[in-house]
Amino acid sequence: MVTAPIRRATRARRARSAAVVTALAASVGLLAGCGEGSSDTVTGGGRSDDGTVTITMGLFGLMGFKETGLLDRYMAEHPDVRIVAEVAGDEQTYYAGLERNLASGSGLKDIQGIEIGRAAEIVGTQSEMFADFSGLAGTSHFLPWKLNQITTPDGEVLGLGTDIGPMAVCYRKDMFDRAGLPTDREEVSRLWEGDWAQYVEVGDRFMANHPDDEIAFMDSSSGLFNAVIYGHPEQFYDSEGELIYADNPVVAEAWDLASDAATAGMTAELRQFWPGWDPGLANSAFATTVCPAWMLAHISEKAGEANAGQWDVARAPQGANWGGSFLGVIEDSPVKEEAMELVAWLTEPEQQAYLFQELGLFPSSQTAVTSPEVTGATSEYFNDAPIGEIFGQAALEIPEEQVLGPKDGTIKDLFAQGLQQIESQSKSPDEAWADIEEHIERTVG
Known part of the structure; x- marks a missing residue:
């Protein structure tokens, strides 16, 4: 069983609206x-x-x-x-x-x-x-x-x-400023360069220093989990098609970091693209979200004009494809x-x-990747961030071998549900992991 080795000091858990609980059972029509x-x-x-x-x-x-x-x-x-x-x-x-x-x-x-x-x-x-x-x-x-x-x-x-889906981290400049953190995208990128654990450490600093207790550092721990595992060639399966999630150190690292963030109260408990996440963007409920290139359009639409220029894009700690x-x-x-x-x-x-x-949908065509339309692209909404350069560099760091298994999507969803139970139902990481194993055994084999 995988457990988080470190438990950081936490703030009192913020009460969450019933909408978050409802989101667990809701589906989008x-x-x-x-x-x-x-x-x-x-x-x-x-x-x-x-x-x-x-x-x-x-x-x-x-x-x-x-x-x-x-x-x-x-x-x-x-x-x-x-x-x-x-x-x-x-x-x-x-x-x-x-x-x-x-x-x-x-x-x-x-x-x-x-x-x-x-x-x-x-x-x-x-x-x-x-x-x-x-x-x-x-x-x-x-x-x-x-x-x-x-x-x-x-x-x-x-x-x-x-x-x-080359990876970056989208962040709120105004919220970082109020927490005493750098706001320049190059300086922000250096805060967590090379290590997702540093991203979580920045979250500790943010939660300790931001004056508004209702503002979370990140939207959800499941986003962090995905970002970590997708930076490696093997995640849930090996190249022979065998399930390896339980013994894969990559999954263990991702689970430890994500469950640590969940128990530390630094997430808004808003799973990406589920009910509650869009209002969280509009109402400025969190300061960062792990953002593949394809997510930028959704953020700009749902966060709205009121937040234009407050969002920016920093490099992710490690290259990944999500x-x-x-x-x-x-x-x-x-x-x-x-x-x-x-x-x-x-x-x-x-x-x-x-x-x-x-x-912001990053091309899978290598001809398009090197075109001026892509390499020189910027985003006015994200403070004129050079998204072509940022995501283009991230694309070069994506592992060329990515092992996919037949139930990758199902297993990813089960891990997201387990992390959400830690966030919103106060389950321990051990209990949530055991539930995930049980569900994988029953639904995947």
């Missing part, structure tokens, strides 16, 4: 996508008598294709194509539905988004359901390790990469060829660079 239809009526596309092709897409979160108008642009350039996209706000909800539809063979969209934590499971158990991109021309521009994550042992490529997605095409889609052409276009270097400029 489906949001209307681009075009017409709903989850009850939108399934696979097809061809009409007049030659029009309808392509359906199942997406999740903020993948950017609808929000930035890329789908509208494609339809304008291809007047015989109609795209209907359905977007789920929560990836867990989305993937549960995708699993059901894959099992039944019905309700599938022509194009399905695949989150990185699900890639190994798709490759291992659902490869026959997805089209093979390996023979499609013009797809050699991706980072090699990105496509490896969605490639079967016999070389079939089951999707094309959208973004990756998140990233793929677009796959269903093998039996009646418009498979057109759907594959659309996926190839959406993931071309030009579109990936555009999505980074618009939403």
